[in-house]
Amino acid sequence: MKKILIFLFISTLAVELSYAQDALRAEGVVLNSSTSTALEGVNIVNLNQVKGTTTNENGEFKITAKVNDTLHFSYLGFKSIKVRVTNDWLKYGSSNIELTELALALEEVVVSQLKLTGFLEVDIKQVPAINSNYRYSISGLEGTGYEASQKSGLTKVIGSIFNPADFLHRMFGKKPNELKKLKKMKEDDEIRNLLAHKFDREMLTILLQVDRVDLDEIVSQCNYSKGFIQKANDLQILDAINECYEEYKLLSRGRTRKI
Known part of the structure; x- marks a missing residue:
């Protein structure tokens, strides 16, 4: 029994x-x-x-x-x-x-024609500037470093060491769970494949609990160019934010030990 x-x-x-x-x-x-x-x-x-x-x-x-x-x-x-x-x-x-299916609507596209005068000094100012962006690596840190424009050069890189990640800390300091999601999102292959084909930032804003304006500001403060922000897919934006925060943590630990 x-x-x-x-x-x-x-x-x-x-x-x-x-x-x-x-x-x-x-x-x-x-x-x-x-x-x-x-x-x-x-x-x-x-x-x-x-x-x-x-x-x-x-x-x-x-x-x-x-x-x-x-x-x-x-x-x-x-x-x-x-x-x-x-x-x-x-x-x-x-x-x-x-x-539910959405109605598709095309935005109006305005094409502006250049009005050339024949004077080089005048006409050259009408030509859109070529977006030249460079990546600067920081000694002792893994990864490709920060992106900075040629015009601002090293000054932006030095400024980015402390300021951008401080901005990240202010954004996520009260949301530790959102920071943990950065790592989870990078490790999940399905999430990465999904984000690699998206450009609308919808999933990133939902997962990180920020709006689109704040998301763009985060990437901008991490010294990524406006051209990168406009053209990058959601996965590249995710990697950019994660890279910036990881480098900030390394630099913060170094500064703490010196103090």
Whole structure:
């Protein structure tokens, strides 16, 4: 009788452990709300655990999640949404997620023609300046260093050693969890692949809990050029912020030891 009770206890425990493991994964299908057709390649990110995935050809997905985690769904041409993971979702299995299609609108493009006078000194001022940006490395630090314009040169590099990362500290000093997400985002291959093909900064602002203006200001204060900020994809922006903060930590430790 004792052996039977032990066997039943072990069996029950095994079932509970199996359920617990399954409960750490949310499953579902992403559909077009207007046509009910499956959407392939939808980007899905767990904002709490900083894990990412995409839907397959049938619109299906599986992602690590627990109760009250928030999943962010984004797809080109569709409105992004956030969905909270509930106990029923994890308990009863797959759930349908519907995305609403956005109307596409092209911005008006204004083409300005150069009006040449024939005088070189006058005409040359009308030609847009070529964006020449250089990277300066700092001795003792790994990585490619800071980007600075040719005009400001070494002065910007020296100023960037203390000022930009101080700005980062002010931005994230009260949000230690957001700083931890920088490392998680760099380590997750799905997140990196997702960001490498995005230029809208939407995912970065959501994960780091800052608005677009502050995000651009962070990169600017880290002495990355306006041209870089405008042309870089989201992954490059992520790496730029992370690199700046990591270098700041090394420099801060050095300054503390000297003091």
